[in-house]
Amino acid sequence: MMLPIFFQxxxxxxxxxxxxxxxxxxxxxxxxxxxxxxxxxxxxIGEGASYEAQQRIKQMGSLNIIVRSVKPPAEAGKSSQPMxxxxxxxxxxxxxRLQTIPSLRQxxxxxxxxxxxxxxxxxxxxxxxxxxxxxxxxxxxxxxxGRLFNENDYLYRSNVAVLGAGLIxxxxxLGGGLGETVRVKRNYYRVIGILSDRSISGGGSTVSAxxxxxxxxxxxxxxxxxxxxxxxxxxxxxxxxEWVELHEIVMKAGRExxxxxxxxxxxAELKRSHKAADYEIxxxxxxxxxxxxxxxxxxxxxGSIAAISLLVGGIGIMNIMLASVMExxxxxxxxxxxxxxxRDIVIQFLSEAVILSAIGGAIGVILGIFxxxxxxxxxxxxxxxxxxxxxxxxxxxxxxxxxxxxxxxxSAAELDPITALRNE
Amino acid sequence: xxxxxxxxPAIQLEEISRIYxxxxxxxxxxxxxxxxxxxxxxxxVMGPSGSGKTTLLNLLGCLDQPSSGRYYLGGEDVSxxxxxxxxxxxxxxxxxxxxxxxxxxxxxxLENIEIPLFYRSHNDPDGLQRAVRLAEMVGxxxxxxxxxAQLSGGQQQRVAIARSLVNDPLIILADEPTGNLDSTTGQxxxxxxHEMHRQGKxxxxxxxxxxxxxxxxxxxxxxxxxxxx
Ligand SMILES: Nc1ncnc2c1ncn2[C@@H]1O[C@H](COP(=O)(O)OP(=O)(O)OP(=O)(O)O)[C@@H](O)[C@H]1O
Ligand SMILES: [Mg+2]
Numbered sequence: 304m305m306l307p308i309f310f311q312x313x314x315x316x317x318x319x320x321x322x323x324x325x326x327x328x329x330x331x332x333x334x335x336x337x338x339x340x341x342x343x344x345x346x347x348i349g350e351g352a353s354y355e356a357q358q359r360i361k362q363m364g365s366l367n368i369i370v371r372s373v374k375p376p377a378e379a380g381k382s383s384q385p386m387x388x389x390x391x392x393x394x395x396x397x398x399x400r401l402q403t404i405p406s407l408r409q410x411x412x413x414x415x416x417x418x419x420x421x422x423x424x425x426x427x428x429x430x431x432x433x434x435x436x437x438x439x440x441x442x443x444x445x446x447x448x449g450r451l452f453n454e455n456d457y458l459y460r461s462n463v464a465v466l467g468a469g470l471i472x473x474x475x476x477l478g479g480g481l482g483e484t485v486r487v488k489r490n491y492y493r494v495i496g497i498l499s500d501r502s503i504s505g506g507g508s509t510v511s512a513x514x515x516x517x518x519x520x521x522x523x524x525x526x527x528x529x530x531x532x533x534x535x536x537x538x539x540x541x542x543x544x545e546w547v548e549l550h551e552i553v554m555k556a557g558r559e560x561x562x563x564x565x566x567x568x569x570x571a572e573l574k575r576s577h578k579a580a581d582y583e584i585x586x587x588x589x590x591x592x593x594x595x596x597x598x599x600x601x602x603x604x605x606g607s608i609a610a611i612s613l614l615v616g617g618i619g620i621m622n623i624m625l626a627s628v629m630e631x632x633x634x635x636x637x638x639x640x641x642x643x644x645x646r647d648i649v650i651q652f653l654s655e656a657v658i659l660s661a662i663g664g665a666i667g668v669i670l671g672i673f674x675x676x677x678x679x680x681x682x683x684x685x686x687x688x689x690x691x692x693x694x695x696x697x698x699x700x701x702x703x704x705x706x707x708x709x710x711x712x713x714s715a716a717e718l719d720p721i722t723a724l725r726n727e
Numbered sequence: 728x729x730x731x732x733x734x735x736p737a738i739q740l741e742e743i744s745r746i747y748x749x750x751x752x753x754x755x756x757x758x759x760x761x762x763x764x765x766x767x768x769x770x771x772v773m774g775p776s777g778s779g780k781t782t783l784l785n786l787l788g789c790l791d792q793p794s795s796g797r798y799y800l801g802g803e804d805v806s807x808x809x810x811x812x813x814x815x816x817x818x819x820x821x822x823x824x825x826x827x828x829x830x831x832x833x834x835x836x837l838e839n840i841e842i843p844l845f846y847r848s849h850n851d852p853d854g855l856q857r858a859v860r861l862a863e864m865v866g867x868x869x870x871x872x873x874x875x876a877q878l879s880g881g882q883q884q885r886v887a888i889a890r891s892l893v894n895d896p897l898i899i900l901a902d903e904p905t906g907n908l909d910s911t912t913g914q915x916x917x918x919x920x921h922e923m924h925r926q927g928k929x930x931x932x933x934x935x936x937x938x939x940x941x942x943x944x945x946x947x948x949x950x951x952x953x954x955x956x
Contacts, residue, residue, distance in 0.1 A: 312845050323833045408775045637829045640790060641890075642818020642846035720790050724829065 311649055317655035319699060320627065332663035333621040335615030335703065337668025339696045342609040346692045347675035349605065351685035353598040362501070362515075363587040364442050365409075366559065368566055370397075370552045373577040374545075390546040397573060397605025398552050404568050406561040413440035413551040416530070420470060420519055421486040423518060427473040430518040431487060433526035439465075441553045449481045449496035452522050456495075460525040464492035469516030485519070490529045492521060511519060560611040561587055566667075613699060616663065617707035622695040623712035624656050635715050638721025645716040652715050656708020657701055668693040734751075735802030737898050737929040738764040743796035745782050745952075756782040757952045759796070764898075766801075769924040771940050772933045774949035778932045781902055783949065787931060788821050788900050789813045801897050804906060822891030822946050824901035828883040830875040836862060836886050837871040843894045843898065854893070861889035865919060880911035888919055899923065901932040905939075919940055 321328050325687070372392025398412045411434050416429040438444075439451045452463050464485060471480045471494075484491050499514040556562045565629065566586055573582060628635070635648055643651075672693060675686035745757040750837055756779045761763060764770055772780050785791040786798065792813075798806045805816055819822075830839045842843035844854040848862055862868055867878075875883055892900050901920070905913030913936065921942045924930055932939060942944045948955045 384739060399812070524921060599908070633829065634831050635832070638815060638842065638846075639814065640788065640823050641843045642814050642894075644814040647814075648812075721785055724790075724825070 310650060311616050312651040314658075316651045316652040317653075317658060320631075321655055321658060326629070327658055328662075332616075332659055333475045333618050334514065335454040335663030335668065335700050336616075336662050336667040338609065338612035338616045338663050339700050340670035341612060342696050343668065343671025343688065343692050344674040344678070345605050347671075348678060348684065349598065349601050349677070350687040352690060353594060353601070353681075354687055355685050356594045359590060360505075360587045360591045361645055362442065362556065363585075363590075365588050365591060366556050366562070367441060367587055368554045368556060368562065368567065368569060369585040369587070370401075370554075370573070371583050371585065372550050373581060375581045375584050386517065388544045391579065392401040393549040393582055394548040394553055394576075395548055397576065399571060400572060400576075401552065401554065404554075404565060404566075405695070406557055406565045406605060407554045409441055410440055410552065410554040411435040412549050413438065414523065414526065414530075414547075415550045415667040418519075419489045419523070420466075422474040422475060422480075422483065423475050425476070427470060427517070429470050431526070431530075432520045433523040433530070434517050435523055438520075438553060441555055444501075445499050446596050447497045447499040449494070450689050451496050452520070457522045460522065461490045462490065462525060463495045463522065465498060465520040466494055466498040467516040467518040468709050470519060471497050471516075483716045487521075489518070490632065493518075516584070535581065535718075537713065544619060559588065562586060585687070601655070613703055615704040616660070616700070620656055620660050620704060620709070621707040621711060623659070624652060624708050625714075628711050628715040629651060632713075632718060632726040635718055636720045636726065639718075639720035639725060648716040649709075649712045652712035653705065655707045657704035660704030660708075661697070661701045664697040667700065668697050671696065702720065734868065735764045735766075735799070736763045737801060738762065738931070739769070739797075739799040739802075740786075741797040741799075743786065743793045743798060745779075745791065746794040747787060755952050757793075760952075760954060762947070763950055763954070764828045765931065766897075766929050766947060767924075767927050769920075769930045769943045770932070770947060771943040771946040772931060773935070773937075773940070774947060774955075777953040778949045780949055781953075784900050784902050784931065785900070788823060789816050792849075793820065794943070814846070818843055819894060819898065822894070822896040822899040824887050824891050824904045825897065826903040826906040828875070828880070828887045828907075828933065830883055830886055830890075832875050833870050835874060835889055836867055837880070839886055840889045842890060847894065858889070858893050861892050862886075877928055879912070880908050884908065885915050885919065888916070888923075892923070898929045898931060901930065903933055905936060914938075935945040941948070 304429055305554075370393060375387065393410065393412075398410070401407070402410060414433040415430075416431045417428060420429040420431075436451065436453050436457055444451075446465075447468060449465070451465055452461070455461075456463050466474075466480070466485070467500050472479065474485060475483065480494055481497060483494050485494060486492070498516075498518075554565075556565050566584060570584055573584075638648065638651075672688055675688055676682055679686050729779075729870060740760050740762040740869055743757060743760040743762075747754040753907075754792055760783065772783065774780050775842075779846075782791070786793055789800070793806055796806065797804060799815065800820060803816075805813070808816070831842070834842075837858055840858040841854065844851055845859070847939065858870070859871065865888055867873075867882060867889070868884055870878065870882070875886070877887065888904075891901075904920070905916050908916060917936075917939060920932065924942070924944070930943075932943065934940075
């Protein structure tokens with residue numbers, strides 16, 4: 304019972320003197336407030352951003368290897384193909400040759416073009432995706448209603464389509480859509496499935512989310528015969544024609560450990576048949592690892608900033624505590640004369656410092672939780688305040704009170720009572 | 728260790744010296760002092776400036792320790808105790824009254840009187856009641872919530888007197904308690920001290936004022952760190 308009473312009393316003394324100098328205490332504590340608040344806020348923003356990046360990468364499938372056609376950089380001196388047709392990119396033959404790589408489990412080939420999709424008088428520019436039924440599994444697209452097209456649809460070149468949630472909303476603003484017919488160019492398709500909304504919560508990545516939501520999936524076999532391989536692009540007023548057989552090949556490795564070897568096999572295979580660099584290989588897993596690495600670096604930078612700002616806050620605390628000790632030398636002498644032990648004086652000043660920094664920490668935590676919410680409201684950026692970040696920030700700020708309050712408290716306790724009492 | 732006993736002298740000094748080590752050499756503020764103060768005595772200490780009166784009082788109050796010699800406080804040898812124990816002795820056995828009152832400005836009259844209770848090793852349920860009674864005794868019963876700045880010098884010194892009594896100490900030490908007061912107010916304070924003496928308290932009061940000697944039961948003179956006469 305003795306310790307708590309002794310502690311409580313000295314704490315009381317500390318609190319009283321803080322209250323007595325409340326404005327100055329508050330100003331001093333601002334360093335800690337902003338330190339803690341900025342740490343929590345920046346962590347929340349960083350966490351939100353990396354969460355979005357990771358979600359996007361995960362949507363690509365973490366075991367997948369994606370090869371995309373890219374337009375090779377125009378070589379100087381060499382004019383484009385006759386009749387202005389640019390031919391580049393992946394071929395169906397590439398797809399079939401890559402099938403022979405034994406470590407692959409599943410694969411799909413894709414053609415992507417921008418096409419206007421019609422429904423009666425309603426129309427909307429959508430992303431036409433011609434692909435195999437396996438694509439849905441590869442990128443784990445999930446249905447909101449209806450069904451996905453299957454091998455039968457593929458085999459019989461059925462005129463069926465699976466539409467993204469956004470596109471459905473645009474074409475069927477009054478609801479429904481499943482079983483109805485939509486038109487692309489002169490071809491009609493029955494809507495057999497509607498995908499669930501894939502926009503990543505919080506926005507920010509609106510571009511990719513919109514693309515996903517405005518896609519219309521049609522069996523490659525059906526579409527290939529109807530659309531051909533030409534793409535007309537309106538670029539800078541002049542019509543440009545491109546000839547691309549496949550835009551994308553998506554392959555899935557059996558295991559994570561197979562990925563590097565598989566990638567080099569794919570790369571070697573493609574190098575043999577492609578003279579120009581008209582494709583790129585993307586490995587979501589590697590992107591994921593990069594994203595994690597980036598986040599680690601971000602956290603280190605953030606940690607350093609936090610450490611510096613909290614150090615500054617701590618020095619502020621030390622400063623005001625030293626001033627407080629200087630101002631109250633006589634009081635310290637008096638208390639010692641009336642029976643205060645050295646440790647009573649230490650606790651009096653230490654509790655003052657800890658209360659000061661803890662108050663700063665608490666205000667900082669509130670601000671630090673409030674700021675990310677504000678950022679999200681203002682910019683639509685996703686922010687995540689993890690549970691541990693305010694707890695950690697608060698604990699650190701209290702610890703700073705102890706660390707930076709200790710020296711002033713100690714020097715107060717070590718004062719000679721006689722000298723202290725004589726102080727004017 | 729001898730237990731505090733009613734018959735033991737309140738203060739017993741044997742060959743007490745206090746020597747300050749200075750760059751220029753040693754300064755003997757007190758040399759070989761022998762002094763006994765019985766319980767209930769009221770002793771005035773007089774002497775010229777720099778003679779060692781305050782040094783003596785600091786030693787008696789366990790704020791300082793002698794360079795040599797023995798000091799028995801209520802029969803207990805306190806010449807060489809560790810700091811924490813000295814704090815406890817100051818808290819339990821000694822009441823200080825300073826020339827400049829030394830009240831804490833943020834605290835009220837009552838809170839100032841209560842300070843020594845803060846540092847008691849055991850909770851004292853009657854402490855508050857005693858503090859209020861002492862405030863009434865020194866005539867400040869109606870001003871418990873006032874701050875020191877709202878009081879006159881004489882009233883502040885009365886608060887300090889009440890504070891020195893709150894832990895019911897064995898001895899009360901006062902270093903020129905009227906030094907900052909005009910003579911009328913000073914006389915009032917002296918009569919409070921006199922009243923304390925009549926109630927059986929042991930007092931040691933440093934003073935330049937000869938009239939204190941009239942109240943006191945005994946006067947010693949210190950010159951150059953030695954007791955004269
Ligand atoms: N901390 C110290 N260091 C060195 N010398 C000291 C110290 N304190 C006191 N002295 C010396 O000890 C001697 C006695 O000082 P003390 O304060 O006891 O005198 P005093 O009798 O109380 O004088 P006054 O009436 O002026 O208060 C003086 O010569 C003083 O200079
Ligand atoms: Mg003196």
